[in-house]
Amino acid sequence: MSMRVTLAVATLRRNPARTLLAILGIAVAAALLLDMVMLATGMRESFRTLLLTRGYQLRVAPKGTLPFDSEATIDGATGIVAALRANPDIKAVSPALGATLSLPGNRFPSVFTLGLEQDVQGDYVLDAGRDLPAPRDSVAAATPLPAVVNRAFLLRSGKQLGDTLTVASGLNAQLRTASRSRVVVLVGDARFFYVPAETPVMALPLQNVRALLGPEFRDRMSVAMAESRRGDSASVEAVRTWIATTQPRVTAISTETAIRQVEERLSYFRQLAFVLGAISLGIGFLLVATLVTLSVNERRGEIAVLRAIGTQKGGVLRQVFLEGFFMSSAGIAGGLVLGLITAKWLNGILRDFPGLPAAFDFFLWSPEAAWKSLALLLVSGTLAGLVPAWRAASIPIVRSLREDAVG
Template identity: 85%
Template structure:
């Protein structure tokens, strides 16, 4: 076997420029295939990871809507949250209320604001400063409200942690007045999972957001996230069915359902990935088949001599077949590195699209899917040498020796 490998390498080194171009072409095909597999599997896995960042497998939204798909809110939120928390199969419930508050005197007029309960919130992770107080901790009505803000808020506003500013609600556009306002202190910086990175966002205690919005919002929420005590899909679906039966005014969506809905909306990317992946397999096959065929045609005389001195057809077949295997292996090794580099570059570009959550990735490394796709390309490239190998093993010995002598 070592002798055959040496001969195969010597054959490939005979035309170094041609071999290098073929290896480069296979590497590009392998990188394309790897990137398409990462794109096809990465979006759904990234979205799943995003939804389960804090362990909440269920989203409870206004009847007939997706979470934050509209400005609709849920009335009677306190009773609904209490009913959910009373269920022994539910571990935690996180209500939230989304709105927009004005920022009088600031560099931008308003900020998207989330009203949350800090002890159960699943919308951000604190990266600097202090968090909001735990629900139930009292604050003086005159004291500034502690707020957790995103990095983009600090950058665009020019503020730092510890600064104090005013937020206002109940805006009258004609009179340019606000019905209610409150001082807030920027106590912490958070990384918000479900809000686009470029969007300034502020988190305040839920009860204070309701107070600022007025009596109409005193018992409303935009969304509630629930965590099943047992995380398996059967238990989650049982909890979802119980919510749907016991709370007719809301829609409960599980992580699996949300992923299916997102995949339907992003089906174009999956179709594109499938088409380009199939093209990359075809390119790899044709490159190997072309190069091995050229090599066999150039060495007809050599192969005839080997047959004449006693080399069996199987030996010639394995020798030529090994050339395709080595060529494919070298290209795939380079394609693995090239694919990872280009995937990171493309992911950085796509993540900058407006409106995408900051934690969403288009390309996600999946070892199992990646190795399977590269193994498929290796098999395809190796099989591409089958026809020229069979032709080489079937060369007429006498005629080929005569032609080689005359030539």
């Protein structure tokens, strides 16, 4: 066997430029295949990870809508949240109210604002400063409201933690007056999971956002996230069914349902990944088949001599197969590195698309899927030498020796 390996390596080294170009071609095909597999699996897993960042498996939205898919809100929020929290199968409930508040005198006119309860919120993680007060800690009317903002808000507003500004609702553009306003102090810098990184966002205590929006919002919320106590799929589905039965004014959406809905919207990317992945497999197969065929045709006389001195057909087959295996292995090793580099680069480009959550990734490394796809390419490249290997093993010995001598 060691002699077969030596002969296969020597054959590949006989034409180094051609072998190198073939390996580079296989590396490009392997990188493309790896990137497409990462794209096909990455969006689903990244979205799942995003939804489960803080453990909430259920989203409760206004009837017939997706969370924040419209400006619709849920009335009677206090009673709904209380009913959910009373269910022993529900571990935690996080209500939220989203609204756009005006920023009089600021560099930009308005900011998307989330009203949250600090002790159960699942929308951000604090990077610097301090958090919002707990719901039981009231803030005096004369005291600035604590606000948590993201990095985009600080950059666009030119503010720093500790600075104050005014937020308002019901702004009259002609009279330049607001129905309600409040001074806020920026106490924390946070990363918001579900908001695009380039979008300025502010979080305030839920009860204060309701007060700013007016009496019609005193018992409203945009969405509530719920966490099943046991966490398995059956338990989550049982809780979802219970919510749908007992709370007819809302729609409960599980993580699995949300993933399916997003996949329908992003199905183009999966189809593209499948097509380009199939093309990369075909490219790898054709490259190896072409090079091995050329090599066999150039060595007909040499192979005939080996057969004449007693080498069996199986020996010739194994040697030619080894050539395809070595080329495929070298190309796939290079393609693994190239694929990871290009995936990181492409992910950075796609993540800049407007409207995407800051924590969303298009390309995500999945060891099982990646190794299976690269193994498939290795098998494909190795089997590409089947026809030329069989032809090499079946070369007529006498005629080939005569042709080689005449040539």
